[in-house]
Amino acid sequence: MLFGLLDRLLVPAPDAARVGWLKGRTFAHRGLHGPGVPENSPTAFALAIERGMGIECDVQRTADGQAVVFHDWELDRLTGEAGAVIDRRIAELAGIQLSGGTDCIPTLRQFLDQVAGRAPVLIELKSKRSLRAAPLCLAVRRALEGYRGQIAVMSFDPRVSRWFARHSPHIVHGLVVTEEGKRTLSATLKLHASFWQGRPQFLAWDVRDLPSRFVAAQRRRGFPVLTWTVRSAELAARAADCADGPIAEGAGVGA
Template structure:
């Protein structure tokens, strides 16, 4: 579903706190980005943030890391496995299995908003954006797509201009970004990609606010979401400069 009216009115995106990778609680066997974590968020009427990775056959699965080993009893790159193979791997805790995007949509069924992050391999491949848009096309619930990678957000803008989209961002100074060229890092740091990404909102690292480019975007009427908020004190700080928080580890 393409939310043409909601591009003009994004109140639904920021009306409730956003559970980071679902409402997870590792200590109680409820792991991030799983059916259990999403069920908990739905019960408590939180919006859901989640992550997508691409699989070997080009499907989209709900998973944060490029590799399996941090949360699964398996090793290797997610992109090197089919959905069928991924379904055979157990998480390190709990009884859930990796979900496809389609399975997540069936579970949520429009009850809360979804804020879906496309994870990037920074190689210019927009297959994940195309797959996510195809799966989301018939979905009637509220959702938005975002990514750190301007190329993926630009792809969403090109293929489905009325889909609500955002840039996930920080000041791009972390050593992680050394894998990118200086030009790409500067583009992300200065938001000079805006002409091609045309985001409806920004999801920004709260510890690096206030930040002039983000504040200008907010002043122009675009919502700002902050991440990742882990207690009430951080929430109070984040809300000075943003319209909603993405949280984990406490009841927002």
Template structure:
């Protein structure tokens, strides 16, 4: 297990960076706002057609831009020319975000599942992320809902702290994921074999026994996505730190 830097426990983590009016999610403006506020940053990674890690949450372009089609259907140079809705920012690369952050605040990177069913058809994106991170000198960690993606990160970049994004996998939230797969993932069975050092669990499901078990064993518990001071107060009764959006989270993060 690669230990998680202490910096991840000392400031709330801005979900998709500190986005808001004029600062689209996962944009450079949202990244700069998080740095200015002293917040940690969570970002999402999707691949371009030429395998470049792009900082973008969705698989498709339509919700966040004026374009349509999959992110993975366009080359990085073309994606970097697409304007994000709600501002003047364009889609950044992971490399550009790393250069901007430059170790000033902790960076939590979520690799979006590319298998489509949380299966084993992964690898290129994880290796590309590992390659970009190879020269980065700052607090950084990588996570994914797909345990196979984290296994790839463990092999490609064993010195980077890694964790699992987790939840109760309710059918209504995961309608395309097979029931047996949801049942397996719900129990977080892969944590030990992956050498993980943390989970980021859905805040409203933190009372799950498996979460308590991991906390008691000394592992870090993060949660997603807190959207109010009330939710934050509830989440902090279990979680060591929160991922938040839509309001200014308490800062600095108190000890949990």
């Protein structure tokens, strides 16, 4: 009861008119990728748009303070290059081809120009405690200037959601959560502390941790809850029961 009271006091429910578009749709996890179509690639994004899906993508900061669409901290798994993304400048990264296809790493601005409002977008900002969050947030906000489509930002790092709540409250901001199956008192304290710090307007929850009493309580308060990563018909059914929309890939798309 105390946690619930503090949740209501410290994290006001979002304006339903601003966040309602997040509900009732499927987001393609890193675009509609598969064999011959790399994740987070322009081809994967084009296929998601053609399918009428929303798009979820990952964004990192470059050495010169720009934003590129790429998931891993290192280039090794997804390209023929090696080393950390953050050590490369944007011009260099934009010329690196993604393995398994012909596309190169897109900048966030290139991605937004491609989508051009034709699909709702979720941008996950890749952040970690050893890095300052503000430079990445600033890079993303600069890229979003003038964009008119439906868009939301989110991160595992509550500092990101908090930054947008303070400095760009007009941009819908959310918190990505995995409990990793932990339901101990210490895990519950950590969960609520992240929620209070982040002050999100929506949640993106690990589907493996559903159902969740916390999720159910926040949904009742009006917080949209998306869930990731839905990869099967079984997980799609769980998402339909416990959340407002799946972030899906593979067999979870259209299941």
